[in-house]
Amino acid sequence: xxxxxxxxxxxxxxxxxxxxxxxxxxxxxxxxxxxxxxxxxxxxxxxxxxxxxxxxxxxxxxxxxxxxxxxxxxxxxxxxxxxxxxxxxxxxxxxxxxxxxxxxxxxxxxxxxxxxxxxxxxxxxxxxxxxxxxxxxxxxxxxxxxxxxxxxxxxxxxxxxxxxxxxxxxxxxxxxxxxxxxxxxxxxxxxxxxxxxxxxxxxxxxxxxxxxxxxxxxxxxxxxxxxxxxxxxxxxxxxxxxxxxxxxxxxxxxxxxxxxxxxxxxxxxxxxxxxxxxxxxxxxxxxxxxxxxxxxxxxxxxxxxxxxxxxxxxxxxxxxxxxxxxxxxxxxxxxxxxxxxxxxxxxxxxxxxxxxxxxxxxxxxxxxxxxxxxxxxxxxxxxxxxxxxxxxxxxxxxxxxxx
Amino acid sequence: xxxxxxxxxxxxxxxxxxxxxxxxxxxxxxxxxxxxxxxxxxxxxxxxxxxxxxxxxxxxxxxxxxxxxxxxxxxxxxxxxxxxxxxxxxxxxxxxxxxxxxxxxxxxxxxxxxxxxxxxxxxxxxxxxxxxxxxxxxxxxxxxxxxxxxxxxxxxxxxxxxxxxxxxxxxxxxxxxxxxxxxxxxxxxxxxxxxxxxxxxxxxxxxxxxxxxxxxxxxxxxxxxxxxxxxxxxxxxxxxxxxxxxxxxxxxxxxxxxxxxxxxxxxxxxxxxxxxxxxxxxxxxxxxxxxxxxxxxxxxxxxxxxxxxxxxxxxxxxxxxxxxxxxxxxxxxxxxxxxxxxxxxxxxxxxxxxxxxxxxxxxxxxxxxxxxxxxxxxxxxxxxxxxxxxxxxxxxxxxxxxxxxxxxxxxxxxxxxxxxxxxxxxxxxxxxxxxxxxxxxxxxxxxxxxxxxxxxxxxxxxxxxxxxxxxxxxxxxxxxxxxxxxxxxxxxxxxxxxxxxxxxxxxxxxxxxxxxxxxxxxxxxxxxxxxxxxxxxxxx
Numbered sequence: 001x002x003x004x005x006x007x008x009x010x011x012x013x014x015x016x017x018x019x020x021x022x023x024x025x026x027x028x029x030x031x032x033x034x035x036x037x038x039x040x041x042x043x044x045x046x047x048x049x050x051x052x053x054x055x056x057x058x059x060x061x062x063x064x065x066x067x068x069x070x071x072x073x074x075x076x077x078x079x080x081x082x083x084x085x086x087x088x089x090x091x092x093x094x095x096x097x098x099x100x101x102x103x104x105x106x107x108x109x110x111x112x113x114x115x116x117x118x119x120x121x122x123x124x125x126x127x128x129x130x131x132x133x134x135x136x137x138x139x140x141x142x143x144x145x146x147x148x149x150x151x152x153x154x155x156x157x158x159x160x161x162x163x164x165x166x167x168x169x170x171x172x173x174x175x176x177x178x179x180x181x182x183x184x185x186x187x188x189x190x191x192x193x194x195x196x197x198x199x200x201x202x203x204x205x206x207x208x209x210x211x212x213x214x215x216x217x218x219x220x221x222x223x224x225x226x227x228x229x230x231x232x233x234x235x236x237x238x239x240x241x242x243x244x245x246x247x248x249x250x251x252x253x254x255x256x257x258x259x260x261x262x263x264x265x266x267x268x269x270x271x272x273x274x275x276x277x278x279x280x281x282x283x284x285x286x287x288x289x290x291x292x293x294x295x296x297x298x299x300x301x302x303x304x305x306x307x308x309x310x311x312x313x314x315x316x317x318x319x320x321x322x323x324x325x326x327x328x329x330x331x332x333x334x335x336x337x338x339x340x341x342x343x344x345x346x347x348x349x350x351x352x353x354x355x356x357x358x359x360x361x362x363x364x365x366x367x368x369x370x371x372x373x374x375x376x377x378x379x380x381x382x383x384x385x386x387x388x389x390x391x392x393x394x395x396x397x398x399x400x401x402x403x
Numbered sequence: 404x405x406x407x408x409x410x411x412x413x414x415x416x417x418x419x420x421x422x423x424x425x426x427x428x429x430x431x432x433x434x435x436x437x438x439x440x441x442x443x444x445x446x447x448x449x450x451x452x453x454x455x456x457x458x459x460x461x462x463x464x465x466x467x468x469x470x471x472x473x474x475x476x477x478x479x480x481x482x483x484x485x486x487x488x489x490x491x492x493x494x495x496x497x498x499x500x501x502x503x504x505x506x507x508x509x510x511x512x513x514x515x516x517x518x519x520x521x522x523x524x525x526x527x528x529x530x531x532x533x534x535x536x537x538x539x540x541x542x543x544x545x546x547x548x549x550x551x552x553x554x555x556x557x558x559x560x561x562x563x564x565x566x567x568x569x570x571x572x573x574x575x576x577x578x579x580x581x582x583x584x585x586x587x588x589x590x591x592x593x594x595x596x597x598x599x600x601x602x603x604x605x606x607x608x609x610x611x612x613x614x615x616x617x618x619x620x621x622x623x624x625x626x627x628x629x630x631x632x633x634x635x636x637x638x639x640x641x642x643x644x645x646x647x648x649x650x651x652x653x654x655x656x657x658x659x660x661x662x663x664x665x666x667x668x669x670x671x672x673x674x675x676x677x678x679x680x681x682x683x684x685x686x687x688x689x690x691x692x693x694x695x696x697x698x699x700x701x702x703x704x705x706x707x708x709x710x711x712x713x714x715x716x717x718x719x720x721x722x723x724x725x726x727x728x729x730x731x732x733x734x735x736x737x738x739x740x741x742x743x744x745x746x747x748x749x750x751x752x753x754x755x756x757x758x759x760x761x762x763x764x765x766x767x768x769x770x771x772x773x774x775x776x777x778x779x780x781x782x783x784x785x786x787x788x789x790x791x792x793x794x795x796x797x798x799x800x801x802x803x804x805x806x807x808x809x810x811x812x813x814x815x816x817x818x819x820x821x822x823x824x825x826x827x828x829x830x831x832x833x834x835x836x837x838x839x840x841x842x843x844x845x846x847x848x849x850x851x852x853x854x855x856x857x858x859x860x861x862x863x864x865x866x867x868x869x870x871x872x873x874x875x876x877x878x879x880x881x882x883x884x885x886x887x888x889x890x891x892x893x894x895x896x897x898x899x900x901x902x903x904x905x906x907x908x909x910x911x912x913x914x915x916x917x918x919x920x921x922x923x924x925x926x927x928x929x930x931x932x933x934x935x936x937x938x939x940x941x942x943x
Contacts (some may be wrong), residue, residue: 041887047898049906053728074894080881083623083631087793098803098887165856168516189520194610196621251524251610257903265500266713267517286709286722371456401435401612 028127031318034335035065038319042308043081044103046074047257050281054342057335062326068319073099078108085117097313101320104152106144106198110385112309113151119310121150122321128328130151133349139305140347144385145219152307153324156336157345158274159303159379160202160330161294161371163260169269175298176210179270180237181246189269191245193259194252194400196392199274204391205383206302208234218383222390231391235398243401249399264288274304276376277343280367286341293369300378305347330357339367407814408779412642414791419635426632428641433633435612440644443615446528446608447598447648449874450535455590457536457687458543462582463574464684467557475548477692480786482541482868482922484695485875485892488911489538490606492698492728495904497530497704498523500713502701508714517713524609535600537691539593543586550585550826554578569674570681575801576667580660580772582702585826587656588774592781592822594652595645599784602877619786638787645784699915705906725905732894737913740874740890743805744917748869751820752862756855758821759828764846777821780814785878793882805885811883812873820869827861828854859932863925871918891917 040062046052052072054149075081081102104112112118123129133152134141140154141147160252163171171183183190193200209215211233217226242249246268253259256273263271264287273279282288308327310320326332330353333346350358366372419426430436444585461535465471484492496502500517523530532640556578570744604614612618613636709720726733761767775782796807831854839849855862877892884893895910 012767046894047903049728049898049903052732071887074889079623196856247519247524250521250526254605254610261904264712265498267500267519286720286724289710289712397434399611400437 008103024125024127027125031125031321032066032316035316035322039069039315040070040100040316040319040323041071041073041098042101042103042320042323043073043075043078043084043099045076045078046072047076047255050285050342054336058323058326058332061329061332062323063256066322067324068322070323070377072178073262078102078104082108082112082117085112086115088311088313089115089117094313095310096315098315099311100314100316101323102309102311103155103306105304105307106382107388108383109143109148109152109307109309112147112311113146117311117312119314119317120152122310122324123148123150123153125321126153126243126325126328128325131328131348131352132209133347133352135303136349137347138275139303139379142381143307144304144382144388146385148176148307152169152309153328154305154307154347155327156306156342157303157347158306159276159296159345159376160206160272160274160301161276161279161296161376162270162272163263163279163292163294163369164270165263165266165289165291166293167289167291168266172270172295174295176207180241182270183241186269187244188246191249191252191259191262191268192272193255195395196388197255198388199256199259200252201388201392201395202274202302203272204234204395205387206297206380207237208383208387208391209302209380210297211237211298215380218387219381221384221386227390231394234391234393238399243347260288263292275343276345277337277339277367277370279369280339281341281343283369284367290368294371296371296375296377297305300380302382303379304382307382330354330360334360334364337361338364339370343367343370404781405776407811408783408788410795411788411790411792412783414793414795415635415638415787417635417791418632419639420843421632424636426634426636429630429633430636433616433618436615439612439615439618441597442528442609442612442638443641443644444648444651446532446535446604446614447594447596448651449534450539450597451590451594451652453532454536454539454543454593455586457540457684457691458547459575460680460684461544461688462547462551463571464681466551466574467560474688474692475544476926477688477696480861481692481695482871482918484538484699484918485895485911485914486538486600487602487606487697487877487892487895488579488702488907488914489695489913490534490603491904491907492700492702493530493534493537493694494523494606494698495701496694496698502697502716505714506716514714523607526609526611528609528614529614531604531614532912533694534603534607535597537694538603539597540687540691541695543589544595545868546586546589546823547558547582548864550582550830552827554581554585554830567672567674569672569677570675571676572671573675575663576670580663588718588778589822591649591652592778592818594648595782595784598648599786615644616784616786623786635790638784638790641784642787645782647783656815678872686722699911702904702908702911704908706906706912724907729906729909732889733909733913735887736891736894737917739805740887740892741917743812743880743890744870744873747873748817748820748866750809751812751817751869752824752866754817755821755824755865756828759825760850760854763828763833778818781818788884789878796883800851803884805888808880808884808888811879812876815876815879816869816872819872820865822874823865823868824858824861827858831858856932858927860925863928864922867921867925870921874914881925 042055044051044055052074055070055072059072062068062070073081081099085097085099132140137157139157143152162172173179180188192203195201195204205218208218208231212218212230217230246262253262259271260273260278260282262268264282276294279288279292279294283290283292308324310317310324314320328348330348333348336342336344337346346361350361455508461474465474494501499520499522504512504514504517525544559577560570560573563577564570566577577732599616601620604617608614608617613621619634619637619641622630622637704718706725707721707723708718709722711718835847835853835857839853844852875892880888880890880893891910891914895907895914898907898910
């Protein structure tokens, strides 16, 4: 770790800049020529047609610019890809692996990195890497408090926002406490996805931020000695909330799309998502009425980044690197941020872009339901990954086996 | 059949018992275990029992009547509906914000927003049981249909009627024992499926806790990979449960048989049973058909829907956007799906015919051990051996190709094809062959010119069943295809994790359409081929 950080510091020293740029350019040229003609298998969750279409579009760009063919392997869960690479490692297959690129973050990344299943560091070789806003958006280089160390490259920023229908709800509750009050006076109109689903655990982490006296401990791994006392307010909160939930907490939606579907079906009045542009994009696609709006909580909401990583045995490593770089291209990032396409927040630092590239972002219509960057409020960092694992486990033993 | 399963099981047993059997002890520590086990076995037994009773009821009340051919025509295409699509359609139909509630609201119910009712995912697994019954009834019915002509149903029923038996008692006392002998293995397959289903349980079943099979899938999907050994231990337990359920079923079979024999000795004619039984059978057939059809119609409608809010009975607007944007992917996956299904089915047909013909010419009696081996892939839960099998395919470089996927599909298609074909094949009247032989025909000529043409009905049905089974395969395609082979089903399940009803609707329509075409061909082909030979038109 320390040596790598030192190397990175060295590389940024002006005296070395000329040399490293030149070396990088040569290295990039060789990557490009190796990538040409390769078919990259990108294993990515396939549950959202908008994202699938976007990946198809990236594939067209990759073919056109670099002669790289992109195949989207659509997964029901990212861990399917992790398991695949693990199976290959256990079978002794150290090259020619089936997975070239994975859409990944958090736990899956932590698991792959710790088991030596990833190739890297590789982000420093990407010509578009300097455009990434590593200072303003620390989540681009920190994944659930774990430094990415160049083993994964970000492609979209996400932040938790709440969605509601102005037709049914005039004044949405804007803190964890007032959500509880509101839910208790409107029984059956709120719920969250069932942990260990990531959006479900994100809600629990957001509650922790709201009920803990000192949320800064969330940034360190859990300490067994103090854990019980620290999370006691969370269980107290949920014990009061659950009887007022949708289906009285006897059933929970499975994941973010299922929760969104409940809002669309009018089964609940407040939902939430990890994408501030989701509501606008869904309105644009005709899946939600145009009376839906979004809000965030006082004091901020949890945010993180989505990444791509390359397995240690990827058969088409050069092609995968080219795709990772292409994803950071301002044109691609601006398209992802367009609410008519995805509504994802960019990972780039707009200040570092050329005027033409910046204009692409300025021209975007954010959409009726999307908050402006200023209104999105502060971004709370993801707690250390150990919190998610432990809380999901404890949730299951408390509430996961019906009363 | 045995080789891939044993190899795969070995790949499951090893992680379950590695690290001092950590997986087993973690499984036993899980608080939801007893409830999940009870749910799995309970919904499996209940749904199989109900589906079988309804099948017998429908057959007893209507076999040989015009109503029967109507029911048959209604139900046969439904057999091709993949489980996941049927479950999604049903979910949209019966949910509090579903189609039924939308049709009644707000006029009849006064509901402006959906009521907070626990209909789906209920803790008793009732929605799941209902879904399984709806899905398995058409299968059992079709399996009986291929068997009926060969146990001389019509003549026996007529004889019984002249003796004063009511339709129901005549059927149960004279036909059921012979019929059930042919239905036994299909029933076991249905039972094993009911106990181990993942796709249906995920959509309709309870979640706190879920059924064991669903929980195993969740453990396998856990990011930290720390639960893999627990999942492997769970998979072994799942195998035990499937065997347990079959044992319970077997005991019930023996008890009911005694009861039947005992009752038959007093020869009750029971004619007054007929009217209520006919009503019940008609009702059950109508409800099952309506549930599946309206559920799927709902999904089909979603694929054309613009905004469609509660409590509107129909979408506000219609659009082709879903179909237009999905068209290229749909065409490509449909082609791959068909190619795999046709390959696996043709090979399975050839193998089955080879086996059966050898059995007939060499006068081999099928031992029960051999039969069980053949059905092993249907009785052993997929989740118990597929992960292990994948581990073995990897170093050999066998995975990820269309051929490998077709080969693994064959493992599941073959038993079903054999299941549909063996009964009629064995029941074929050997006197015809003898007559042919006395006229100087060789064995080959008898096979090609007499046996096969006369069995064209069952052959076409077996092919259609094979196609439907292949098209519906999810786990084998995903695991052996390495995620690279996309079929309609893998796409639909990946999409159902995203809950997009519009696109799921489009995939469900095609998933339904391809096997439905095969079944349509199975029904019409023999009719067209034997236009002038009434008794050879099959299926009747």
